[in-house]
Amino acid sequence: PVVITDTLPTRFGIGRLATAAEIARLDIDVRPDGKGLPAGQGNSTTGKQIFATKCAACHGTGGVGGPNGSLVTSTNPDRKRPEKTIGNYWPYATTVFDYIRRAMPFSQPGSLTNEEVYHLTAYLLQANGIIDEKAVINAQTLPRVVMPAQKLFVPDNRKGGPEIK
Amino acid sequence: PVVITDTLPTRFGIGRLATAAEIARLDIDVRPDGKGLPAGQGNSTTGKQIFATKCAACHGTGGVGGPNGSLVTSTNPDRKRPEKTIGNYWPYATTVFDYIRRAMPFSQPGSLTNEEVYHLTAYLLQANGIIDEKAVINAQTLPRVVMPAQKLFVPDNRKGGPEIK
């Protein structure tokens, strides 16, 4: 069986050019370098209040416990291993903003304003002892937050062959 | 990938021995040489009556026409080609007995007695002009009936390769 490929063009001319506006409408991701962060800012005090209203039912008072897991590191003598939280397991602070904005609150995803997301991000970083109560979180400051867990992550080095990794 | 086959036994010892009775209960086929024909016999006169009651609604009065097709050869000027019937297309008379017994009447399959099937077979052969009205059809006579269409059938001679057959 011979495969014809020489007739294939590089471009088929299918699809329509995306406008800047329609890209912007969908382009909600936030990178570690801050690319994608919107205008606005937040602080942990306001974030704490929003968290109590919109999040604590699922993630516990102060982000500890709750039916859907802790977000804040704590020393819980009942557990063999510490729960993985933003404080001890998240390598990038921008992920907090990105994830909350796209997916939380679980039952009302997409309902938070950017401002609210900044406040919540500030609160969760502060509650985890990563920033202090006075810190303002915005597109400039968030990418600069160094997370305690960042140094724990290493790239995959498995590559097939006989060695078990 | 190596396939292990040398461990395979000829017999696995699975399944249970069939008794003669349970074979007989299922062994309803009839071969061209008459093997499988039960005791009993039939004649076209009785068959004609049964046909009128149980078959004609679907296969037409006298086996011609009807919503489910003719069984008896006729010259119908309305049709380009003659309908394929027992008279002009069936190579073996035993098939008539076998098929009626296993599958007809369509809406009550398995409801006919062997005797009824013999009568119907006799009738359909007679109506197609293959046997005469006096003939008795039974395990001995049926396999001896030579069908007009028998000589028309040839085995498949296609065998792949470039020739279109």
Next chain:
Amino acid sequence: AVALVQTASGKTLQQGIAVSELLPDAPTKQIGTLAGEVGTRSTFEKVVKKPSDISSRSPLQDFYGIITPSDLHFERHHAGVPVIDPAKHELLIHGLVDKPLVFTVGDLKRFPSVSRIAFLECSGNFRSGKETLSPQDICGLTSQSEWTGVKLSTLFREVGVKPNASWFLAEGSDAAIMTRSIPVKKGWDDAIVAYAQNGEALRPEQGYPVRLFLPGWEGNTSVKWLRRIELSDQPFMTREETSKYTEPIKEGKYRQFSFDIDARSIITFPAYPKTVEKGWIEIRGIAWSGRGKVARVEVSTDAGKSWQLAALQKPILDKAHTAFRYVWHWNGTETEILSRVTDETGYVQPTLKQLIEARGNTIGYHFNPITAWRIKPDGTVLFKPE
């Protein structure tokens, strides 16, 4: 509400706007259906077989790849689909054997098993006569599954088939008690007593709980709802191999026991009722042969004047639908597109004219002609009956 939206670099001001206003679609704003026991088909998909009472044609123009979804596998039966309790169903093998045996469905599953992806086609799979026919209408009595079961040869060894056995009867447990005579050689070669299809138990329409599966042979011989196999030294001449499934050839003769499915292909896209736009079009179709693998598929986009090799999607399996593709630039002028398969025996799919010349002026079983589609300047696609 008009909202100033962020750019890709996140520069534009848009405070106090819920992300919901930035997102296009409802699906991102409400939790979907939770995980379940059995999946669903999207309600936006309306893909169905075309049924008569006795058969139901697969929507070839709506398929992708080579596996036929089991619930869209073509149907053909002679007295409907029976309801069979697998706990009560048994297969009897008797006749010219050392040891007649009865196997429960559970017994059959205990034997060494085999799986193969292969097509099943009704030998009566041809329609023509008008332009508004789809691949489903023309040739929807072919489908493909991964079949799993026990090799019939394994069961032959278990019962001890006698050397003088040359044919066997396969009998179904439907209300037609469908029977066919099969040469014993096919049983030794590659016949399967199948109990599974595409990973699960056979579907009722396909012979649940047990069917015969004869790779490459006309569908009717793969007797469904199999209850009995009788070994014999001659064929039984059942109604399905005399009055039916025999076909006219020249000089008033009729061909009997024509088991093999001749090689065939059909373009399933573009094909009626779909339409196309000018520009690049991937011509897609399936090709298969009952005699082995597809060796090659050629496509013509100029009404048969010239032919190009199509790409064949791997794996190219024995006696299996094989997907072919040919990327073509349509300039918008009226033309005809055709496909033609060659199988590994060197058999080349014929035209209808060649078939009629070879067999005489009648259409019967085993009609596998090249199918042509007319592409009109407005992009409509019509079947070209010859």
Next chain:
Amino acid sequence: AVALVQTASGKTLQQGIAVSELLPDAPTKQIGTLAGEVGTRSTFEKVVKKPSDISSRSPLQDFYGIITPSDLHFERHHAGVPVIDPAKHELLIHGLVDKPLVFTVGDLKRFPSVSRIAFLECSGNFRSGKETLSPQDICGLTSQSEWTGVKLSTLFREVGVKPNASWFLAEGSDAAIMTRSIPVKKGWDDAIVAYAQNGEALRPEQGYPVRLFLPGWEGNTSVKWLRRIELSDQPFMTREETSKYTEPIKEGKYRQFSFDIDARSIITFPAYPKTVEKGWIEIRGIAWSGRGKVARVEVSTDAGKSWQLAALQKPILDKAHTAFRYVWHWNGTETEILSRVTDETGYVQPTLKQLIEARGNTIGYHFNPITAWRIKPDGTVLFKPE
């Protein structure tokens, strides 16, 4: 009524007896269901996935062959299965490209297409801890389909991916707006933007109408309900590649971007909850590797003391579940059976002990240990948690 029945040679007298009395079963005496638009599953078959809210495990012990019926394909989602109208769904590709483009589902289907049979496995596919676990419980988050779609490389060429693009973000249109960062190389290599599964449109649970499909990679990366791909010069570090889908290795470190699925096999018969009888048993299972083809599967029937080569069912496909079989005579004494796959890179499926030694004393993603089944003298089969 007692009836004298005919013998095989038709000798015994039995006049006046309806053939119905000779026939065993109701199915032969009443016309069955007529042909229909959509087939059915037998009501005697009760094969279901085991769901939690967020995932649903395929019943591996009930499958035959290598195709997973689409409605029994495992599920894993982070905010339920969205309802998506394919007429409204679009895929945006932007970022480091010459020409950001939006494709409708219809657009995607116009491109040259590709099909491949390949597994999809969640990298969190491991459970242990008690004896009464079935293959479904232990490892039911793997399934296999024939996927059809357009190669991502084709779309990359269409948008003109820039040379400095090294990662891309794939984003779903579910309520989690699920995102993963994928090296661009995978997009050029063998990534598919799939719109079909096992011959038909994707099922909603599997990403209808469009998903990413990354052969051999952990399931979560094959983003479902795909709406956006953004080309970038760095990964996005989404929650699913940081907080989740990272796993502990030695010295307190965590492995990130562990995409490849390590080779794995599991015996699916005999396995809990099925039981066996003394005598010949066909040991059956599936083996696969995210790094290529299965090279070999070995089976041990003596608790790992000795190993025998199993037969592999063809076709043996790249990054695909491959069926293996080993015919074994069980003498009725207690034993353990195990399977171990080697893939074409030479990787041999490890024991749990080897995995824990290599990674430290924790269980995480990508656990693919050899699974042992205990066969008790009474024929019951139990999982052996280590």
